[in-house]
């Protein structure tokens with residue numbers, strides 16, 4: 001567990017910060033019962049990213065890809081935000097200039113009450129057409145047929161997420177880069193820092209505080225590495 005001294009320094013640095021950026025990954029939702037991607041029992045344990053979270057996989061077998069996303073939607077639907085998500089809502093209320101950048105698709109930051117959220121990998125609760133500009137917020141946990149047809153043009157709908165090999169949403173990414181470059185502190189929570197370009201944000205920051213249960217490729221380069229579950233550490237920082 002993180003030492004009291006590091007926690008105190010981190011808490012002071014955050015309270016003095018005029019602007020804060022936060023980057024979250026799957027680890028912040030682990031205590032909500034949502035499996036992470038690369039941890040023990042992770043989502044990827046049963047599948048390999050290349051097998052399902054790619055345009056090629058969807059073109060080859062949209063039914064299986066959709067079954068995987070509907071299974072993930074049902075896991076998320078049965079869970080809810082944890083103390084870590086809620087601590088970030090408090091932090092946002094305490095700081096006028098606060099930007100939450102998330103790699104997560106689960107929508108738990110929204111449900112916790114976070115306001116300014118940049119979703120760099122999209123949103124599992126969005127569906128969009130592969131062919132036309134149709135898209136919608138979509139809470140469906142099942143569909144009469146897979147893949148669900150676009151109501152506008154009849155082509156398949158896909159989950160509104162960024163797959164491997166796809167570009168991140170341009171405007172969201174530009175806002176994330178700006179928020180990190182202008183922040184006094186970047187708080188990095190629950191990410192293995194292995195997925196690009198999201199992981200590049202960490203190198204752009206002036207002062208980084210990391211919260212993770214284990215060491216990551218960036219732990220040796222951050223200013224403060226707080227080891228422990230985000231559901232316990234984040235409330236201790238606000």
Ligand code: BV8
Pocket residue numbers: 024025026027028030031036037038039042053103104105121161162163164165166167168189190191192193194195196197211212213214216228229230231
């Ligand atoms: C792109 C949506 C080009 C889908 C996701 C070789 C080297 C470098 C890069 C590449 C390479 N080969 C390919 C690439 C590029 C590739 C990439 O980075 N691959 C990686 C795997 C090497 N990137 C891309 O393809 C990106 N696009 O490059 O496009 C391009 C450019 C222009 C124009 C056209 C094309 C797209 C990347 C987005 C992929 N989509 N998700 C879906 O999820 O179904 S990524 C996926 O991984 C999730 O979004 C997830 O958020 C993300 C990152 O994972 P983490 O969040 O970090 O989760 P992880 O399980 O890994 O780690 C959890 C951490 O939490 C652990 O550290 C654990 O210790 C910690 N933890 C656990 N419990 C707790 C905790 N911490 C605190 N408290 C706890 N309780």
Ligand code: ZN
Pocket residue numbers: 129130131132133134150151152153154155
């Ligand atoms: Zn369409």
